[in-house]
Amino acid sequence: MGFQGAVANVNDTESISKARHNKDGDLALTVLTTTCDHTTDELTATHKSYHSCARGKKIVVFLDYDGTLSPIVNDPAHAFMSDPMRSAVREVAKRFPTAIISGRSRDKVYEFVKLDEVYYAGSHGMDIRGPPPQQLNSYDGKYQTCRAFDKKGNEFVIFQPAQEFLPAIKEILRELDKKTRGIQGVVIEDNRFCGSVHYRHVQESDFALLHEKVQSVLGKYPRFHLTRGKKVMEIRPSIKWNKGHALEYLLDTLGFMDSDNVFPIHIGDDRTDEDAFKVLKSKGLGYPIIVSSIPRDTMASHSLRDPSEVLSFLRRLARWTENSSY
Numbered sequence: 067m068g069f070q071g072a073v074a075n076v077n078d079t080e081s082i083s084k085a086r087h088n089k090d091g092d093l094a095l096t097v098l099t100t101t102c103d104h105t106t107d108e109l110t111a112t113h114k115s116y117h118s119c120a121r122g123k124k125i126v127v128f129l130d131y132d133g134t135l136s137p138i139v140n141d142p143a144h145a146f147m148s149d150p151m152r153s154a155v156r157e158v159a160k161r162f163p164t165a166i167i168s169g170r171s172r173d174k175v176y177e178f179v180k181l182d183e184v185y186y187a188g189s190h191g192m193d194i195r196g197p198p199p200q201q202l203n204s205y206d207g208k209y210q211t212c213r214a215f216d217k218k219g220n221e222f223v224i225f226q227p228a229q230e231f232l233p234a235i236k237e238i239l240r241e242l243d244k245k246t247r248g249i250q251g252v253v254i255e256d257n258r259f260c261g262s263v264h265y266r267h268v269q270e271s272d273f274a275l276l277h278e279k280v281q282s283v284l285g286k287y288p289r290f291h292l293t294r295g296k297k298v299m300e301i302r303p304s305i306k307w308n309k310g311h312a313l314e315y316l317l318d319t320l321g322f323m324d325s326d327n328v329f330p331i332h333i334g335d336d337r338t339d340e341d342a343f344k345v346l347k348s349k350g351l352g353y354p355i356i357v358s359s360i361p362r363d364t365m366a367s368h369s370l371r372d373p374s375e376v377l378s379f380l381r382r383l384a385r386w387t388e389n390s391s392y
């Protein structure tokens with residue numbers, strides 16, 4: 067794991083708390099699921115607490131893509147979403163405003179998900195396709211957005227706070243491609259406003275060389291920085307915008323910015339999802355859920371082990387009504 071210490075960590079780790087553990091040392095599963103090893107009583111209590119928190123409030127659902135809606139796979143181009151997962155997301159989106167916030171480009175996520183019922187935020191939230199103006203209750207034009215229409219004539223709003231970085235990121239990706247060509251196994255992914263350098267298939271003996279090459283390219287672009295994810299280095303514009311800001315933007319445009327009447331749920335597996343968990347935690351709002359099968363430092367207060375448990379959670383959420391009892 068040669069890069070771990072070498073890549074800058076832009077997350078605020080100081081205030082990150084340990085996820086809750088059960089007595090066996092596993093992450094305690096405190097969300098709706100049918101596949102954990104908790105007793106029926108523990109699960110029932112969890113369901114009740116979830117329901118009582120959400121009761122009378124407007125649920126808004128935020129989902130990460132890789133590792134949450136699709137399992138982590140070796141080839142980033144093949145991280146397909148299963149049909150049952152697609153149906154579950156569709157059912158949830160029919161009942162609650164739902165957005166997918168991903169590090170991928172917005173177009174790529176849409177290609178995988180193929181649902182018109184959800185909002186999309188690609189490039190770690192720097193490329194948002196959000197709700198149209200008629201749904202914008204509290205939204206007062208404070209963001210520079212543009213209106214657009216999909217092929218079916220549905221209106222939506224695009225918000226891209228890192229527009230000015232587009233030419234530079236393209237240059238960076240071209241240079242990275244050239245410079246790393248000699249290192250076997252590197253995959254450079256164009257995520258529009260960000261770029262990913264995947265090293266899942268790079269030999270450990272080449273890690274230092276790859277990191278050096280990435281740093282040498284990035285050294286010429288001081289307005290960009292590196293973050294890291296699962297076997298990936300991500301190049302991102304240094305603006306104050308992340309998944310947490312995207313979540314806030316979407317709540318704002320949906321009319322819930324200063325509302326206690328909202329119950330946002332964010333489900334994600336990655337370091338970048340911590341930014342969204344942090345927003346929920348700081349507002350004392352909603353349900354931050356980390357997807358992890360092992361104990362992790364996190365700002366989330368609930369956990370699911372893997373995408374199959376995310377699927378169970380989403381199915382149950384889609385069926386939930388104010389009158390549900392367990």
Ligand SMILES: O=P(O)(O)OC[C@H]1O[C@H](O[C@H]2O[C@H](CO)[C@@H](O)[C@H](O)[C@H]2O)[C@H](O)[C@@H](O)[C@@H]1O
Pocket residue numbers: 130131132133137138139140141142143145167168169170255257262264266295296297298300336338
């Ligand atoms: O915010 P996310 O939707 O979780 O995107 C984060 C990165 O996900 C993808 O990479 C990860 O998943 C790949 C497919 O399972 C895996 O091969 C890779 O090792 C993981 O890092 C995506 O390819 C990246 O561009 C995203 O930034």
